[in-house]
Every structure is written in structure tokens, then in C-alpha cells.
Amino acid sequence: MAKTIAPGTPRLPWSTRLDKFQRRYAPYIFISPFFLLFAVFGLFPIVFSLYLSLQAWNPVQGLGTMRYIGLENYVWLMDDPWFWRSITNTLWIAIASGVPQHVLAIPLAFALSRGIRRFRHPLTAAYFLPYITSAVAVSLVFLTIFGTQFGILNQTLQYLATAPWSAWLFGGLADALPINWLGRAPNIKPAISILVVWQYFGFNVVLYAAGLATIPKDYYEAAEIDGANGRQAFFNITLPLLRPMIFFAVSLTIIGNLQLFDQPFILTDGTGGSSQAGMTVVMYLYRTGFNWLEMGTAAAIAWLLVLLIGVLTMIHFRFFGRSGLETRD
Amino acid sequence: MRASAKNDARVVAEHGLGARIGRALVYLLLVALALLTLFPFYWMFVLATHLQTDIFSAPPPMWFGEALQRNYDALLARLPFLRNIWNSFYIAGLATAFTMFFASLAGFAFAMYQFRFKNVLFGTVVASLMVPPVLGIIPYYLIIQWLGWIDTPRAIWFPAMASAFGIFLMRQYIASSMPRDLMDAGRIDGASEFRIYWSIALPIVRPGLATLGLVTFIGQWNNFLVPLVVLSSRENFTVPVALRTMQGLIQTDWGAVLIGTSLAVLPLLIIFMLASRQVIEGLVAGSVKG
Numbered sequence: 001m002a003k004t005i006a007p008g009t010p011r012l013p014w015s016t017r018l019d020k021f022q023r024r025y026a027p028y029i030f031i032s033p034f035f036l037l038f039a040v041f042g043l044f045p046i047v048f049s050l051y052l053s054l055q056a057w058n059p060v061q062g063l064g065t066m067r068y069i070g071l072e073n074y075v076w077l078m079d080d081p082w083f084w085r086s087i088t089n090t091l092w093i094a095i096a097s098g099v100p101q102h103v104l105a106i107p108l109a110f111a112l113s114r115g116i117r118r119f120r121h122p123l124t125a126a127y128f129l130p131y132i133t134s135a136v137a138v139s140l141v142f143l144t145i146f147g148t149q150f151g152i153l154n155q156t157l158q159y160l161a162t163a164p165w166s167a168w169l170f171g172g173l174a175d176a177l178p179i180n181w182l183g184r185a186p187n188i189k190p191a192i193s194i195l196v197v198w199q200y201f202g203f204n205v206v207l208y209a210a211g212l213a214t215i216p217k218d219y220y221e222a223a224e225i226d227g228a229n230g231r232q233a234f235f236n237i238t239l240p241l242l243r244p245m246i247f248f249a250v251s252l253t254i255i256g257n258l259q260l261f262d263q264p265f266i267l268t269d270g271t272g273g274s275s276q277a278g279m280t281v282v283m284y285l286y287r288t289g290f291n292w293l294e295m296g297t298a299a300a301i302a303w304l305l306v307l308l309i310g311v312l313t314m315i316h317f318r319f320f321g322r323s324g325l326e327t328r329d
Numbered sequence: 330m331r332a333s334a335k336n337d338a339r340v341v342a343e344h345g346l347g348a349r350i351g352r353a354l355v356y357l358l359l360v361a362l363a364l365l366t367l368f369p370f371y372w373m374f375v376l377a378t379h380l381q382t383d384i385f386s387a388p389p390p391m392w393f394g395e396a397l398q399r400n401y402d403a404l405l406a407r408l409p410f411l412r413n414i415w416n417s418f419y420i421a422g423l424a425t426a427f428t429m430f431f432a433s434l435a436g437f438a439f440a441m442y443q444f445r446f447k448n449v450l451f452g453t454v455v456a457s458l459m460v461p462p463v464l465g466i467i468p469y470y471l472i473i474q475w476l477g478w479i480d481t482p483r484a485i486w487f488p489a490m491a492s493a494f495g496i497f498l499m500r501q502y503i504a505s506s507m508p509r510d511l512m513d514a515g516r517i518d519g520a521s522e523f524r525i526y527w528s529i530a531l532p533i534v535r536p537g538l539a540t541l542g543l544v545t546f547i548g549q550w551n552n553f554l555v556p557l558v559v560l561s562s563r564e565n566f567t568v569p570v571a572l573r574t575m576q577g578l579i580q581t582d583w584g585a586v587l588i589g590t591s592l593a594v595l596p597l598l599i600i601f602m603l604a605s606r607q608v609i610e611g612l613v614a615g616s617v618k619g
Contacts, residue, residue: 019521026522030438031450033431037491042457045465045472052467059471108362115355125605126363129370132608133597134551136569137590140576141373144583150385152372198366206613230351259463262553262569269577282463282554289467290558302464309461 053299060293073300083301085276086284087308092189093264093280094257097196101253102246104201109208110238114220114230124209127202135199139266142195146181146267154178182267185277192264192278196257204249211245212238247320254316258309261286281305370594377588384583400584404575407582409564410589413571420482420556420567421549424489428545429538432492436499437526441512451500457493466558473559484559485567489549495541498614502537503530540611543604547597568593 022029053073057066077083108127112120130138145153158177160170181191215237223233261282264272272279272287279287281301289298376384379394404410438444439451469488478484507530515525531538553569560566563574572593575586601608 022521022523023516027438027442027444027447030522030526031435031496034435034454034491034493034496035450037488038453038457038493041469041472041488042460042465042491045468046460048468048471049465059474108359111355111359116352116359119356121606123359123363125601125609126367128605128609129598129601130366131612132547132551132601133370133594134553134569134590136551136553136572137373137593138369140572140586140590141369143576144376144384144587145369145372147385150387150389152389155387155389198369202366203612206609210613255461259461261463265553266573266576270573285463285466286554286558289470295467295471299467302467306461306464 049299049302052296053303055296057296058293059295066296069296073297074304077297077300077304082276082279082284083304086272086279086281089189089276089278090258090260090280093193093196093260094254096189097193097200098250098253098257100193100197101201101204102250104197105204105208105249106239106242106246107234108201108205109212110234112205113209113212114233114238124202124206127205129202130199131203133199135262136266138199139195139263142191142198143182143267146191148178148180148183151181153181182278183274185273185275188268188273188278192260192267195263195267196260199263200253200256204253207249207252208242208245211242215241247316250320251313251316254312255309258305258312281308370598373587373594374591377584377591379584381582381584396584397588400582400588403582403585404589407575407585408566408571408589410568410571410592412564413566413568414592416482416565417550417567417569420486420489421546423482424486424549425542425546427486427490428492428495429542431490432495432541433499433503433531433534433538434526435496436501436503437530439496439500440503441507441509441530454493454496458497463554466554469555470558479559480561480565482565485552485555486549489545492545495545498541498611499534499537501614502534506537507533536607539604540607540614543600543608544611547600547608550597 054068054070055066056069056072112124116123145151148154154177157170157173157179160166161172161174161177179187181187219237219241220233223237228236259282260280264278264280265283265286267273268278268283272283282305285298285301285305288294288301375390375393377400378397379390380396380399383390383394383396435454439447439454473479473484476484478487511529512525515529520528551569552567553573556567556570557573560570563571566574568589572586572589575581575589
């Protein structure tokens with residue numbers, strides 16, 4: 001802290017200079033911790049991973065054994081069946097867990113903000129809770145839920161398939177039961193998707209509720225006077241005006257779902273499951289880098305994933321972004 | 330005239346009754362879905378109190394059992410779990426405290442000052458938000474190794490101090506809640522720039538800062554990939570990494586695992602019960618503004 005000292009004291013120039021200095025450079029000093037840390041732990045790793053992706057290197061043998069191989073890592077990955085499987089797995093899970101999240105969240109947000117008057121917050125909080133809990137913890141819980149013989153999901157389905165009141169709807173399942181959710185390749189991706197939908201739909205409910213809050217009440221009142229019912233109001237007022245938020249929420253889902261790691265990692269015990277049916281790109285990256293110690297290849301996977309995220313986000317912007325961008329702010 | 334009035338009355342009544350039934354149905358659906366969403370947590374707590382043989386039975390147990398102590402002992406026999414919980418608190422706590430300080434400081438600078446390269450620098454902050462975190466994970470590991478920080482808590486909390494999200498959030502809060510006049514008022518009173526931040530800006534943005542703290546703590550508490558990569562000994566594991574090691578054993582002791590997950594989720598449940606509005610607001614506001 002710089003005190004202004006009465007004129008006449010000999011130390012005045014020094015203290016004034018100090019004062020000027022701290023006033024002038026304060027903003028730079030205030031932002032410098034972030035930028036120093038970001039340079040070391042954010043920016044440098046990004047640049048270095050690009051460099052690393054052009055090298056063949058096993059870290060056990062030391063930095064000196066790094067060898068420049070050009071694009072070979074990328075070329076190799078293009079021919080690598082496991083890499084492509086991880087891409088298709090990731091896209092499969094991204095869609096199968098992404099679409100239901102929004103199809104569920106939009107009507108829910110609508111019901112919460114227009115259908116009811118009380119208990120809005122406790123209900124929203126209930127939907128949101130899985131989002132803030134540890135993905136590792138809830139994945140372990142879902143391991144027991146997905147158990148083949150005694151998992152509660154299969155037991156519930158078994159009950160529904162045989163109980164007289166529900167057999168007409170679920171009876172078709174009887175032959176398929178019990179479902180080996182995590183042991184059989186075709187079931188792994190659906191199981192992962194169920195967990196992801198459960199964990200993240202509440203986040204989207206809150207996003208959409210925030211979007212709905214910006215729609216003026218007058219619109220609904222006007223529609224009601226014109227004799228529109230709830231369904232008409234939903235499709236003709238809510239959905240069109242919610243488009244910018246839908247665009248935004250879907251962008252977040254695309255970016256997040258393409259980077260899934262915790263849930264598939266735990267549900268498949270870190271292996272990717274039988275036939276690698278549950279191995280996502282980030283899991284493959286992790287295994288390549290830290291199990292097989294192919295750091296260069298792992299860095300190349302990271303860049304290809306970023307490329308994929310970029311391309312898909314751009315397609316999303318191109319086809320759905322215009323109206324979204326126009327109305328935002 | 331009369332007939333139409335009667336008609337109107339009927340319409341209103343029907344509308345009222347229909348609306349009431351409709352609303353009841355909506356409530357029923359919403360509550361049912363909420364219970365379904367919460368069920369895995371209930372189920373986790375229930376199974377944590379049962380023996381393995383009861384967990385694997387049909388029909389499954391639906392109410393709390395008596396094996397809580399036994400499962401807890403089994404967990405502690407496998408893992409130094411109290412130590413793991415402490416590690417998680419320590420790492421998440423330090424990361425949160427420093428993030429709150431540095432993010433509010435930088436957010437203050439971006440909100441209240443005009444300086445050269447400000448737009449470029451803030452653009453860098455925003456751009457860094459868009460980089461998928463997994464991109465740098467391999468070099469990050471190498472840096473940690475080079476620093477000799479492998480298997481230490483600071484490998485996690487130290488880099489986590491730089492939160493672009495935090496800066497962004499704090500800049501928004503400060504810009505919208507702190508009048509610029511206060512800067513000059515502070516200067517006239519002879520306060521240094523840091524003093525203005527500390528004594529004037531911080532008290533004003535306390536709610537926003539609390540939100541940032543909650544969000545950061547939750548994120549660090551749940552963080553899995555980074556600790557998985559840089560931690561290697563059981564004593565240093567955070568809770569998620571420790572739980573992961575319970576899995577894949579030939580005979581996974583599910584009662585013990587689930588008491589572990591219960592303990593992992595409990596602090597978050599408590600935070601959420603106390604401040605659910607702030608947590609939701611922080612997580613959503615951050616993403617919307619981002």
C-alpha cells in the first residue's frame with residue numbers, strides 16, 4: 001500500500017514512483033498468475049503435443065530416444081482398426097446418449113416452468129444431482145445396477161415382462177432376459193449411454209429452463225386467448241423460441257460426449273470391454289499413452305480427436321447455427 | 330344471453346377441472362422421474378449396509394441392512410480410505426482457494442481496467458476455454474515428471490490454480506456489480522490498486538466468488554483422469570482413483586465398494602443440500618456465458 005507522504009520529505013519521489021508503478025502495472029500483475037500457469041500447464045502442453053505427435057517415443061527410454069517420424073503416427077492410426085472402432089464407439093455413444101438427453105429435457109423444462117407452480121426447485125435439484133456427483137462413484141453404482149443375474153435393472157425388467165399388468169408392453173423382452181449388459185459386446189454401448197443420459201439430462205433441463213425463462217409470458221397469454229392448448233403452445237411458441245438454447249445445449253453435448261472417459265472406463269474395467277465395444281477415443285488415447293507407452297501415437301490421437309470435435313461443431317454451426325447466432329444476445 | 334352465460338360457466342368449470350387433473354398428472358410424472366433419478370443414490374446407500382450374499386439375491390434388498398460396520402472395515406482393510414478422503418479434501422481445497430483468489434484478481438483486472446493488449450489477453454482466456462482438456466494430457470504428464478511431482482498432490486492442485494472459467498465468471502460478476510466510481514473513490518482515499526481489489530471489490534462479489542468456489546471444489550473432488558495419470562501409490566490416491574482400484578479384483582466386495590462411493594458422494598450431497606441454487610446457477614451460468 002502506498003501512502004502519500006506530505007511534501008517536503010526526501011522520500012517523496014521514491015514513493016510517488018512506486019505508487020505510479022503499481023497503478024500503471026496493476027492489471028498486468030493481477031492477470032500474470034493465470035498467464036504464467038497457463039503458459040506452463042496449458043499452452044506449452046498443446047504445442048508440445050503437436051510436436052510429440054510427429055515423434056516415435058517410449059518415455060521409459062528417456063527423452064533422448066525421441067525420433068522424428070513425420071506424419072507416420074497419423075498414417076498408422078488411419079490404418080488402425082482399434083482407432084476406428086474407438087471413433088465409431090464414441091460417435092455411437094454420443095448420439096445414443098445425446099439425443100435422449102434433449103428429447104427428455106425440453107418437455108421436462110417446459111412442464112417445470114409452465115405446468116406446475118410449486119416444488120419447481122426441489123424437482124430441478126433432483127434431476128440435477130447426478131450431474132455434480134463423481135462419475136467414478138456413480139459408474140461403480142451402475143455396475144451393480146447392470147448386474148446380469150442380480151442387478152436391479154434386469155430384475156425390474158424380469159418383473160415387468162411377467163407381471164400381468166405390464167406383460168403386454170414388456171412381454172417381448174422375456175426371451176432376451178437376463179441381459180448381459182456389460183459382458184456382451186452389443187450391450188455395452190447401450191449400457192454406457194443409459195448411464196450418461198441419467199447423469200447429464202438434468203443439466204440440460206436447467207439450461208432449457210433458463211432458456212424458457214426468457215420467453216415473455218404475454219406470448220402464452222395471447223395464445224391462450226386465441227384458444228391454443230398446451231401442446232400447441234409448446235410446438236408453436238416454446239420450441240421455435242427455444243432454438244438458440246437448443247443449439248447451444250447441443251453444442252455442449254457434442255463437445256462433452258466426444259470426450260467421454262470416466263463412465264466407459266469404469267463400466268468396462270479399464271479394458272474397453274469385450275471386442276473393445278465400449279472403448280471411447282479418450283480411453284484409447286489413455287491406453288496408448290499410459291498402458292502401452294506410445295506417447296507420440298497418443299498425442300496424435302489427441303489431435304485427431306480435437307479435429308473431430310472441431311469438424312462436428314462446425315457442421316453443427318453451419319446447419320443449425322444461423323438462427324441460433326442471430327438471436328443470441 | 331342466459332344460455333351463453335351458463336355455457337361460459339361450464340367452460341370455465343371444465344377448464345378448471347381439466348387443468349387441475351392435467352396439473353396433477355404433470356406433478357405425478359415429474360415426481361416419478363425425480364424418484365427414478367434419485368434411486369441409484371438410495372440404492373447405493375442401501376447396498377452399502379448389506380453383505381455380499383444379500384446384494385446378490387432376488388428380490389434384492391430394498392431397505393437398510395446391518396453390515397455397515399463390516400463393509401466399512403472391509404474397505405479400510407483394502408485401502409487407506411481415510412487418507413484418500415483427506416487427499417481429496419486437501420487437493421480440492423487448495424485448488425479452490427487459489428482459484429478463487431487468482432480468478433477474482435484477474436477478473437477484477439479485466440473488468441475494471443483499460444490496458445494495452447487487454448482484448449488479446451482476454452481473448453486468450455476465452456479461447457483456452459474451448460480447448461478440450463484432454464489435448465495436453467500427455468505433455469502435462471511429462472512436465473509433471475520433469476518437475477519430479479509424480480505421485481504428489483501438487484501435481485494436481487498447482488496447475489488447477491489457473492482457471493479460465495473462473496476468470497470469465499468473475500469478470501462478468503465484477504463488471505455487472507461493481508460501479509467504476511468506487512475505483513476512483515478508493516484511489517482518492519489513497520488505497521493501492523491491490524487494496525481496492527481486496528477491500529472494495531472482493532466484498533462486493535462475495536456471492537459470485539462463493540459460487541466459483543463451490544463449482545471448483547466439486548470439479549476437483551470428482552476429477553479422475555488427471556489423478557489417475559499422475560498418482561501411483563495408494564497412500565496418495567484421491568477418492569475416485571482409490572475407488573477404481575477396488576474394481577476388477579477377482580471377488581469385488583461390493584458392500585465395501587459402495588460404502589466407498591457413498592463416502593465419495595456424501596460431501597457433494599451436503600454441499601448440494603446447503604447451496605443447490607448456487608451450485609446449479611454457477612455451473613449453468615458458467616457454461617451459458619462461456
